[in-house]
Amino acid sequence: MNRTTNKGFSLIEVIIAVAIIAIMAGAIAPAVVKQINDQRIQATLGELAGINDGLLALYADLGRFPTQAEGLNLLVTSGALSGLELDKWEGPYVTEISGDVSAEITRDAFGKAYVYDASPTTDPTSAGNLVVASSGINQTAEMPDEATWVVDHVSLYDDLVIFVSSGKVDRNNQDTSFSELNAIAAAARSHYLWEGDFPTSLSDLGAIYLDSGFEDEAFRDQWQSDYLMAVSGGGSAVMTIWSCGPDRIDDTGSDDDLLVQVDSAEL
Numbered sequence: 280m281n282r283t284t285n286k287g288f289s290l291i292e293v294i295i296a297v298a299i300i301a302i303m304a305g306a307i308a309p310a311v312v313k314q315i316n317d318q319r320i321q322a323t324l325g326e327l328a329g330i331n332d333g334l335l336a337l338y339a340d341l342g343r344f345p346t347q348a349e350g351l352n353l354l355v356t357s358g359a360l361s362g363l364e365l366d367k368w369e370g371p372y373v374t375e376i377s378g379d380v381s382a383e384i385t386r387d388a389f390g391k392a393y394v395y396d397a398s399p400t401t402d403p404t405s406a407g408n409l410v411v412a413s414s415g416i417n418q419t420a421e422m423p424d425e426a427t428w429v430v431d432h433v434s435l436y437d438d439l440v441i442f443v444s445s446g447k448v449d450r451n452n453q454d455t456s457f458s459e460l461n462a463i464a465a466a467a468r469s470h471y472l473w474e475g476d477f478p479t480s481l482s483d484l485g486a487i488y489l490d491s492g493f494e495d496e497a498f499r500d501q502w503q504s505d506y507l508m509a510v511s512g513g514g515s516a517v518m519t520i521w522s523c524g525p526d527r528i529d530d531t532g533s534d535d536d537l538l539v540q541v542d543s544a545e546l
């Protein structure tokens with residue numbers, strides 16, 4: 280009746296058990312690591328998509344992307360903006376993540392800071408106005424190649440790279456700016472018909488000739504640059520009104536500038 284049931288384990292049984300556990304762990308561990316990495320890649324891709332949308336929304340508001348110094352932080356904080364730009368900033372432009380938003384948005388799901396290139400050299404050249412990149416699983420930035428972000432090389436590395444293009448926003452801005460330029464041109468025609476000459480500055484058009492909807496923003500385009508004007512010729516004067524376009528540089532009506540003209544001879 281006193282038979283013991285606790286025989287204990289023999290040494291050979293322990294060795295076999297440990298060996299089985301070791302083999303199973305060896306088989307499972309890589310799968311677990313892979314699963315964690317896959318989740319981090321998906322999280323990082325999701326963040327990059329949000330950053331892309333946020334940068335375009337910021338561009339639509341400010342008429343420009345963050346400078347290299349401002350970086351991705353400008354998506355969550357207005358930072359050193361002032362005046363008109365501070366008024367126009369309507370962030371945060373990324374979906375809020377729990378905790379310290381500004382710190383998290385600048386880091387990928389592996390905890391490493393995103394690479395932000397505000398003036399990238401890309402191949403093809405029109406690939407994007409900006410590049411944002413995660414260094415990926417190995418947390419080593421392998422791109423760009425030779426200082427050029429090559430679209431075709433993205434798949435060569437584990438880096439996760441987005442090329443951000445303002446093209447769609449610019450097309451919307453162009454449509455709106457042309458509408459405004461045409462409204463200003465119509466006001467300039469009225470000015471000429473009533474006063475016998477073109478205005479010497481756009482502000483001369485004022486409320487008398489301009490329809491509502493312009494008010495204090497009357498003479499600023501969608502990239503937040505002033506519309507410009509010039510009058511040439513004597514007896515048959517031509518008034519030119521233009522926007523500096525997406526590059527916000529006055530190309531005197533050429534390059535990416537948007538331009539309308541009013542010829543007094545046609546009035």
Ligand SMILES: [Ca+2]
Binds near residue numbers: 413416418419421437
């Ligand atoms: Ca990498």
Ligand SMILES: [Ca+2]
Binds near residue numbers: 525527528
């Ligand atoms: Ca320009």
